[in-house]
Amino acid sequence: MPEPFVKTTSRVIPIPRSNIDTDQICPARFLKITDKANLADALFFDWRFTPDGARRVPPSFIDEPHNAGRQILLVGDNFGSGSSREHAPWALRAWGIRAIVSTSFADIFKGNALKNALLPIVVTPERLAALQKLVAANLDGEWTVDLEAQKVTLPGGDTFDFEIDPFARTMILAGTDEIGYVLSRLPAIEAWEAAHPARIDTTHA
Amino acid sequence: MAEKPRTLVEKIWDSHVVASEPGAPAILAIDLHLVHEVTSPQAFTGLRERGAKVRKPGQTVATADHSIPTLDPSLPILDELARKQLAQIEENCREFGIPFYGKGSPTRGIVHVIGPELGLTQPGMTIVCGDSHTATHGAFGALAFGIGTSEIEMVLATQTLLQRKPKTFKVEVTGSLQPGVGAKDIILALIARIGVGGGTGHVFEYTGDAIRALSMEARMTLCNMSIEGGARAGLVAPDETTFAYLKGRKFAPQGAAWDEAAARWRELPTDEGATYDQSIVIDGDKLEPMVTYGTNPGMGVPVTGRIPSPADVEPGNRDELERALAYMGLEAGKPIAGQKLDVVFIGSCTNGRIEDMRVAASVLHGRHVADGLRVLVVPGSQQVKAQAESEGLDKVFTAAGAEWRESGCSMCIAMNGDQLEPGQYGISTSNRNFQGRQGKGGRSFLASPLTAAASAVTGVITDPRTLTPTAPQAMSVVAAQPSAVAAHASEAH
Numbered sequence: 203m204p205e206p207f208v209k210t211t212s213r214v215i216p217i218p219r220s221n222i223d224t225d226q227i228c229p230a231r232f233l234k235i236t237d238k239a240n241l242a243d244a245l246f247f248d249w250r251f252t253p254d255g256a257r258r259v260p261p262s263f264i265d266e267p268h269n270a271g272r273q274i275l276l277v278g279d280n281f282g283s284g285s286s287r288e289h290a291p292w293a294l295r296a297w298g299i300r301a302i303v304s305t306s307f308a309d310i311f312k313g314n315a316l317k318n319a320l321l322p323i324v325v326t327p328e329r330l331a332a333l334q335k336l337v338a339a340n341l342d343g344e345w346t347v348d349l350e351a352q353k354v355t356l357p358g359g360d361t362f363d364f365e366i367d368p369f370a371r372t373m374i375l376a377g378t379d380e381i382g383y384v385l386s387r388l389p390a391i392e393a394w395e396a397a398h399p400a401r402i403d404t405t406h407a
Numbered sequence: 408m409a410e411k412p413r414t415l416v417e418k419i420w421d422s423h424v425v426a427s428e429p430g431a432p433a434i435l436a437i438d439l440h441l442v443h444e445v446t447s448p449q450a451f452t453g454l455r456e457r458g459a460k461v462r463k464p465g466q467t468v469a470t471a472d473h474s475i476p477t478l479d480p481s482l483p484i485l486d487e488l489a490r491k492q493l494a495q496i497e498e499n500c501r502e503f504g505i506p507f508y509g510k511g512s513p514t515r516g517i518v519h520v521i522g523p524e525l526g527l528t529q530p531g532m533t534i535v536c537g538d539s540h541t542a543t544h545g546a547f548g549a550l551a552f553g554i555g556t557s558e559i560e561m562v563l564a565t566q567t568l569l570q571r572k573p574k575t576f577k578v579e580v581t582g583s584l585q586p587g588v589g590a591k592d593i594i595l596a597l598i599a600r601i602g603v604g605g606g607t608g609h610v611f612e613y614t615g616d617a618i619r620a621l622s623m624e625a626r627m628t629l630c631n632m633s634i635e636g637g638a639r640a641g642l643v644a645p646d647e648t649t650f651a652y653l654k655g656r657k658f659a660p661q662g663a664a665w666d667e668a669a670a671r672w673r674e675l676p677t678d679e680g681a682t683y684d685q686s687i688v689i690d691g692d693k694l695e696p697m698v699t700y701g702t703n704p705g706m707g708v709p710v711t712g713r714i715p716s717p718a719d720v721e722p723g724n725r726d727e728l729e730r731a732l733a734y735m736g737l738e739a740g741k742p743i744a745g746q747k748l749d750v751v752f753i754g755s756c757t758n759g760r761i762e763d764m765r766v767a768a769s770v771l772h773g774r775h776v777a778d779g780l781r782v783l784v785v786p787g788s789q790q791v792k793a794q795a796e797s798e799g800l801d802k803v804f805t806a807a808g809a810e811w812r813e814s815g816c817s818m819c820i821a822m823n824g825d826q827l828e829p830g831q832y833g834i835s836t837s838n839r840n841f842q843g844r845q846g847k848g849g850r851s852f853l854a855s856p857l858t859a860a861a862s863a864v865t866g867v868i869t870d871p872r873t874l875t876p877t878a879p880q881a882m883s884v885v886a887a888q889p890s891a892v893a894a895h896a897s898e899a900h
Contacts, residue, residue: 220727221603221703225841230820234474234488236448236495253829253848280604283637283703284841286539286553287446306604309639310539314555367571369431380557381457384434384565387426391567394425394436401438401668402527402658403465404506 206377207319209348210300212273216337217263220278224311227282227290241289242296264297273300274345276337278330280304281322282311291318301347303354305330316370317380321349323364350375412678414575415644416610419550419675423533425567432569438532438549440562441518442469442505444496445822446537450560451499461503463566468527469500470508472517474822477785477812480510489823503563516788516814519543519756523627524790526656530645530672535562540756540838541640542633546626547653548645548675550610553634574684576609576638580617582692587872589766590625591758591836591855593617594632595697597689599707606638609685612677613643617691623652624762631757632838635704644676698868699840699853700743701731706840708743710858710870716740734842735850736830744868746852750833751782751809751863752845753856755819758836759787761794763856768800770860770871771807772878777866782809783825785817809863821846834862 232244249262263269275294281304282290291314294302301321312322325333336343336356343357349371355361373380384391413421425434440463447469454461461467474489476482484490493510500507508515514525519540522528528544534551535541537559544551558568580593598605611633613626621629626643633641643649650669653659660668695709706728708715714732716739717725732739737746753759753767764786776782784804786792792814795801801811818825819837827833827849836859840851852868861871 218726219730220724221705223703223839223841225839225844229843229847230822231847233445234486234492234822236492237452238449248843248847280602280607280637283603284539284634284839286537286541286555288449288555288557291555306607308604308637309607310553310555310634314557317555317557367432369569372430380569381459381561381564383431384561384567384569385459387434388565390426391434391436391565395566398422398436400463400466401529401532404439404468404527404658405465405504406658 204319204377204379207300207374208350209346210273211344211346212300213342213344214274214276214337215263215269215272216276216334218278218334221280221283222277223284224282224287224290225284228287228293233287233289238292238296241293244289245293245297268341271298273298274347275299275302276333277302277304280306280308282315283308286310286314288314288318291315291320295320303330303333316367316374319374321347321366323347323354325362325364329362412681414677414681414683415548415612415642415675416550416573416575417681419531419533420572422531432571434567435533435570436567437535437562438466439522439527439534440467440566441522441534441536441541442467442496442559443473443518443536443538444471444492445473446556447499447559448492448495450537450556450563451503453560454503454563457564459564461505461563464504464506466566467505467563468508469496469505470515470518470521471496471510472814473816473820475510475815476823477815477817477825480813486824513789513793516790517756517759517816519627519631520759520787520791523547523623524656524788526653526659529653529659529668530649531675535568539634540631542638543627543631543756545630545633545640545642546623547649548642548672550640550642552640573610573639574608576606576611577683577686578611578613579615579686579688580613580691581615581688582617582690583620584617584691584694587696587857588694589855589857590621590628592694592697593689593691594629594635595699595704595707595853596694597687598632598636598705599697600689601636601687603635603703603705604637606633606636609638611636611638611641612683613641615691618643619646622762623648624760627760628757632704635838645672696855696858696871698743698834698858699851700735700737701728702734702840702842704838704840704853706731707853710744710854710868712743714739714741714743744870746868747832748780748834748862748866748868749831750827751776751780751859752785752818752833752835752837753783753859754785754787754817755837756787756816757838758856759785759791759814761791763836764791764795764800765798766856767860768803769878770857770874771809771863772803774807774864774877776808776863780863780866782807782863783812783818784809785812785825786814788814818845820844821849827851834859834868
């Protein structure tokens with residue numbers, strides 16, 4: 203069962219790149235696991251290490267020493283494009299990321315993130331540019347992301363509101379599982395199935 | 408009062424909403440759930456932890472495709488993690504009663520190839536799979552999309568999903584395709600125009616004369632890459648081409664049930680006067696064979712084109728293009744044709760079907776692949792493999808110096824040992840050219856099977872329209888991508 207999540211305060215890791223795809227977030231060769239262990243190590247792996255396995259110099263974003271422990275990513279447009287692998291949000295969460303700020307997120311990634319209490323925070327292109335400037339000027343400023351209030355508080359006290367799927371918000375605030383919600387509607391599902399016979403039977407050889 | 412005209416997507420959506428409560432996403436019934444070894448293990452673990460069963464094993468089917476080697480299946484699997492993952496899916500399917508097409512099964516294959524091939528994929532269905540290329544099944548007029556592992560567990564446990572209604576995006580391709588141009592070129596051209604995030608929040612519906620003229624397999628190629636344009640699904644309304652493909656397949660309705668189903672399917676196409684949230688028109692007559700130069704599928708140009716220069720793009724995209732060209736080791740302004748290659752990969756859920764094999768064979772027939780080039784031909788399923796072998800296509804490939812393999816995802820995702828080496832250049836009929844996608848440090852060009860096969864002959868990226876035909880008439884005729892055949896025919900004069 204996930205833990206409830208309400209808000210967090212953290213410094214920010216800026217990654218000023220657009221279209222960061224799931225193969226960058228978690229390369230496919232790390233998908234051979236059958237559990238969720240050790241995924242923090244896979245996060246942005248090929249950005250962090252050369253094909254020979256040496257750590258890149260200078261270190262890539264999350265490997266910069268001052269970024270250790272930070273929980274908020276500030277990234278360019280269309281974060282999480284590509285594959286449906288939930289290993290991407292698992293890896294981000296395992297590393298410690300709780301919120302990602304961008305102008306847009308790929309649909310499947312966004313859904314997967316919300317199911318793992320990883321907040322996709324959508325801002326306008328103008329705000330993104332302003333936030334990037336803010337972070338560049340004050341790399342150690344702390345932001346507070348408050349899911350309950352749907353508000354981000356910036357260093358100095360400025361705030362902005364963000365939209366999030368209200369159902370996902372409720373689930374994350376309560377630490378509740380969506381499967382439990384749907385199973386509690388089983389009578390409605392059974393009624394629908396009674397009126398709509400299955401189109402196929404894969405067990406019929 | 409007349410009913411409000413609806414789109415294909417809206418009709419499928421409306422007929423599958425089980426419940427819709429204020430403040431919550433709809434509970435959407437799922438007709439078919441496809442499962443593979445990579446994204447499902449943690450979902451089965453979740454089921455066990457909650458003591459749940461698979462609610463509808465008869466609407467679920469599993470296969471092994473991503474991490475399975477494409478070498479001789481009698482050889483042991485040396486990769487311990489892959490071996491464990493493949494054993495796990497078998498075990499999970501046994502425990503939960505799910506039909507499994509595993510190693511040794513004549514109907515095993517890439518999940519998006521076997522669904523249609525077995526007749527499991529049918530018009531009007533909702534179809535999901537823990538794989539973003541589930542969009543492929545939209546070729547039949549099904550609402551098919553990729554889901555994450557939490558959602559896999561949801562579907563296993565409930566046979567439903569919580570979903571918000573997607574927006575609709577009409578993609579109209581007018582006219583008719585020129586010789587040498589096919590479905591892969593349409594989709595690469597679309598993504599080059601709208602960008603990899605252009606369809607976010609939407610579902611594509613492909614319409615227009617050029618789409619109607621496509622075979623089912625070509626429509627699958629098209630719909631397959633909808634996700635590369637940001638759309639979780641992409642559909643083509645069912646028509647006589649769809650019905651002709653489906654009829655007689657193993658899980659397709661038979662007899663009276665067929666007639667009843669076909670009548671239902673004929674009601675699916677978008678009503679006249681229905682509106683879409685967005686739309687785009689592409690002139691099919693003007694399309695050329697496409698090839699990508701960069702590190703996402705939107706970075707594509709006609710094969711006659713040049714690699715763009717960062718100076719020519721909008722300032723906001725400049726850094727991304729510079730990084731892409733640096734990774735690819737390419738020079739801005741140079742023609743893309745003539746670029747040297749190390750590897751050619753023909754296969755994947757995008758282009759691993761029998762028509763793709765025929766097209767590639769029609770080019771390689773009587774020719775040899777360029778010196779020093781590695782050419783890998785990987786059928787999308789064991790049935791595709793058997794069919795190709797019955798037509799002698801495997802002999803064409805091996806005689807040309809290409810490798811002919813067992814079916815699987817192979818070098819598209821590079822999880823099974825088939826991969827580019829760091830720095831290598833590969834032209835690939837697959838769907839993603841992301842950094843490292845086909846092997847760490849590997850550099851990918853996406854193209855059609857026709858362009859890939861032509862490039863295999865020359866060893867450099869090649870406009871397929873510049874090659875003269877070598878295949879006997881019979882092979883050209885069965886090469887079902889009509890444009891490919893026409894290309895050869897027109898050059899024969």
